[in-house]
Amino acid sequence: MFRRKSIITVLATGMFLSTGVVYAQTNGAPNVQADTAFDNKVIKKINAENMYNTIKYLSAVPREAGTEGEVRGVEYIEGQFKSLGLETRRFPFPIYDYKTNRELAEVDGVDLKGHAFSGSASGKVTAELVNVGKAIAGTVPDDVKGKIALVERGEITFVEKVKNVAAKGAAGVLMYNSSSNGNNFGQANEEIPAVAITQAQGKELVDRLKNGPVEATLDVDIERIEKTSYVVEAKLKPNKNKDTGQIVTIGAHHDSVPNGPGANDDASGVSAVLELARILVNTPIDTEVRFLTFGSEERGMMGSSFYVSQLPQSDIDRMVAHFQMDMIGGAEAGEDHPLGGLIMYTIDGQKNLVTDLGASASSRMYDVAVPYGQLGRSDHQPFHDVGIPSALFIHSPVEPQYHKPTDTIEHISKEKLQQAVSIVGASAYQIVRPDTPALDRAHVSPASVEYKFEDRPVD
Numbered sequence: 001m002f003r004r005k006s007i008i009t010v011l012a013t014g015m016f017l018s019t020g021v022v023y024a025q026t027n028g029a030p031n032v033q034a035d036t037a038f039d040n041k042v043i044k045k046i047n048a049e050n051m052y053n054t055i056k057y058l059s060a061v062p063r064e065a066g067t068e069g070e071v072r073g074v075e076y077i078e079g080q081f082k083s084l085g086l087e088t089r090r091f092p093f094p095i096y097d098y099k100t101n102r103e104l105a106e107v108d109g110v111d112l113k114g115h116a117f118s119g120s121a122s123g124k125v126t127a128e129l130v131n132v133g134k135a136i137a138g139t140v141p142d143d144v145k146g147k148i149a150l151v152e153r154g155e156i157t158f159v160e161k162v163k164n165v166a167a168k169g170a171a172g173v174l175m176y177n178s179s180s181n182g183n184n185f186g187q188a189n190e191e192i193p194a195v196a197i198t199q200a201q202g203k204e205l206v207d208r209l210k211n212g213p214v215e216a217t218l219d220v221d222i223e224r225i226e227k228t229s230y231v232v233e234a235k236l237k238p239n240k241n242k243d244t245g246q247i248v249t250i251g252a253h254h255d256s257v258p259n260g261p262g263a264n265d266d267a268s269g270v271s272a273v274l275e276l277a278r279i280l281v282n283t284p285i286d287t288e289v290r291f292l293t294f295g296s297e298e299r300g301m302m303g304s305s306f307y308v309s310q311l312p313q314s315d316i317d318r319m320v321a322h323f324q325m326d327m328i329g330g331a332e333a334g335e336d337h338p339l340g341g342l343i344m345y346t347i348d349g350q351k352n353l354v355t356d357l358g359a360s361a362s363s364r365m366y367d368v369a370v371p372y373g374q375l376g377r378s379d380h381q382p383f384h385d386v387g388i389p390s391a392l393f394i395h396s397p398v399e400p401q402y403h404k405p406t407d408t409i410e411h412i413s414k415e416k417l418q419q420a421v422s423i424v425g426a427s428a429y430q431i432v433r434p435d436t437p438a439l440d441r442a443h444v445s446p447a448s449v450e451y452k453f454e455d456r457p458v459d
């Protein structure tokens with residue numbers, strides 16, 4: 001799971017304890033008998049030992065995007081898919097590291113000891129400062145053209161802020177923190193020089209600007225280092241004479257944070273993707289399933305964004321559900337919440353097909369309707385953004401080992417792995433099983449599982 005806190009904080013009302021809907025055969029009542037049969041015969045084949053072994057192998061080495069560790073993980077995942085006879089493809093995409101050689105922000109000859117943004121453009125600029133507040137689109141004044149925008153951190157992403165002022169012709173960005181938490185932050189896409197300073201420095205400059213012009217100099221020299229990260233895709237095609245033409249995607253991210261073994265984050269999710277592939281290759285289906293593992297999730301969902309960006313619209317139109325599993329084995333996650341704290345997060349905080357199916361499956365199998373909540377910060381985001389019903393399955397709040405060198409196999413619970421993957425597997429199977437009709441993305445039949453919205457912070 002990605003570190004940046006979700007910027008989505010406004011929750012819609014009226015979502016509490018409403019009656020949910022579950023996917024059912026559109027021509028009648030839910031096929032409970034068949035559900036149970038599948039749960040018993042197929043989901044019971046899920047073997048947490050396999051998953052545990054995958055996690056053990058993957059977490060032996062950190063899998064930071066763009067490193068040998070990622071490649072080692074990718075080769076293992078590909079090998080597993082290939083051994084199942086799946087059509088497998090590796091998508092390379094570029095990622096960039098930045099080496100800072102010079103990062104100067106100066107006002108009246110005084111060095112503010114600022115830090116250049118990761119992805120700042122190189123260049124030297126001396127110009128007047130213009131206070132543009134938080135640089136929300138539509139609020140940036142025209143007179144920032146050719147000047148240095150003084151920006152406050154917060155509300156929207158760094159990348160958006162820089163983009164918004166660059167679009168107005170700003171020559172540079174001086175961004176101050178919104179808290180007293182230092183001056184080492186900021187990301188941009190190489191538009192203009194961008195330097196971060198402290199909150200106190202920023203507020204002082206805002207005050208000075210009320211009394212007249214203030215000139216600043218930014219001098220940044222940054223080297224861009226290109227690396228390669230990967231997405232792995234394995235396609236499972238439906239039976240030829242029974243093909244709805246639809247696609248279900250099941251994903252996790254294979255990269256870890258730098259120097260982190262990433263056993264739970266997210267070798268656990270990868271192990272679940274592989275285990276579901278193992279089960280489903282031997283199960284008749286009428287819907288294509290794409291098993292996906294993404295690189296560079298920890299850099300801001302870059303693998304999944306890349307994957308979705310290269311999809312033809314005709315594929316997107318056929319995609320009816322995306323199941324994302326990120327951190328589904330943390331023994332110490334979830335506090336005292338039922339089912340180890342399993343929750344389904346959606347980007348908009350609304351229920352959708354995926355959450356309906358998840359709540360229904362968990363009720364059926366464990367007598368607990370998994371709740372839903374609102375959170376981005378994982379690879380369900382790009383799928384949601386193109387209109388595909390998507391949810392993140394995760395135990396929340398996360399464990400104390402999150403993003404630490406202690407995120408190791410010792411803190412993985414086989415029971416939690418088993419539960420999470422069973423719920424996701426049973427949910428996905430509701431769509432891909434041959435005895436249910438093709439799914440209308442816009443229409444889900446009402447049924448009777450109630451599940452709640454929970455405003456549960458993940459960390």
Ligand SMILES: [Zn+2]
Pocket residue numbers: 001002003257265298403
């Ligand atoms: Zn993470």
